[in-house]
Amino acid sequence: MKKIYGIGLGPGDEELITMKAYNLIKACDYIFVPKSKGKSLAKSIVSKYTSEKNIIELDFSMGEDNTAKYEDAAQKINSIVKDQQIAVYLTIGDPMVYSTYIYLMYELQKFNIQVETVPGIASFNAAACCLNIPITIKDESFYLCDRNVDEKILQAVDSICILKVNQNKRDIINKLEKHHFSYVYIKRCMQEEQEIIYDKNQILLDDDYMSLIFARKKLMNHHNLI
Template identity: 30%
Template sequence: MSGKLYAVGVGPGDPDLLTLKAIKIIKNADCIACPESHGEPGIAYGIAKEAVPEITSKELLLLDFPMRKDDLFDAHKKAAEQIIHYLSLGKNVAFLTLGDPGIYSTFFYIAAMIKKQGYEIEVISGITSFSAASAKLKLPLSLGDESLMITSGKYCESEGTLVIMKAGKKLKEIKEKAFARNKHIYLVENIGMPDEKVYFDSQSIPDEAGYFSLVIVK
């Protein structure tokens, strides 16, 4: 009997934000798959480990995803083959993702390849970084008929609230465009992590920040 692949969203950083279902799946999984960083388990694994210490007793499959986009297809293919090996042995695999698997996650590239081979897949949703940032700022993302737009790394015209994920390298440009349109922006860097930084004042936001930087434009 084949194993089952689970995509498990571990939330943005705070281990207390893992859902009960995510914890249950991690505890019951035979193998934990996650991106590696310099040969070690990545951020998602560290978050899950704090919430589910017994994860360290599981088989661990480290997946290598290069930063260059032109190398990603081969990396996705290799990761799919590695996961299929465990599934073919009847082992259930939990693939850990930051935030929610459906928001800018690598998982679905790999899942498409695995699904073609006939294996069963289930997605466990997680709390998104922008939901956590909204709570931290005590700022509603949308009210009434207000629209909500989510983008990655760029400013887009929006009559409602604009959320820009992975905004760190584009902050100067985002600030200039928001200022020209008389918009107020908020920045949350590394939400839920030990080095979290929150900026309520547009004027105090730096011109550049880290990869996990999220901007809310109101």
């Protein structure tokens, strides 16, 4: 039976991948990565112990029919990988968090390819650690979303992380301020280009896709966390 490992690479620091991921990537026959417009972050994280030779890029660029792209990618993987070979698919952060991998995984399963998913450190997890801000403490709840913030949910939680914020930061920040959250913007977390920005105007000026906003309800145990 054919098998592929969907591997989470973490936020970008090459040391923040699991031993399991490292061992599989070193031992594998094929490495599949999503094709990127610029420099591939996934490729650069593993570049020290991989050869360009066995890296195969899959094109998921947005088009008319995204489902067809995942079907095509699964078909390509199925035609390349043979039984007993080790194939990996690399993805940033954790594979089960807003990842293209999820759609690919379902298509691969239709080909009867066995899929094993290796967790990675998700961006919101890395951001909280980088900022020394707890995601949750006892009795608290946390809201993870992308792009849009639902105000009803926001009112009910203690902390929130919003991914893919580059399109509508103003709306997100306005909602956070309305509900008395203090917030911080972090881009390229755990990468060389990492920046942490607290000032609203400066946050609004930035336009990096690899960014998120982490926020907490203002005072907690008499400490303003952000």
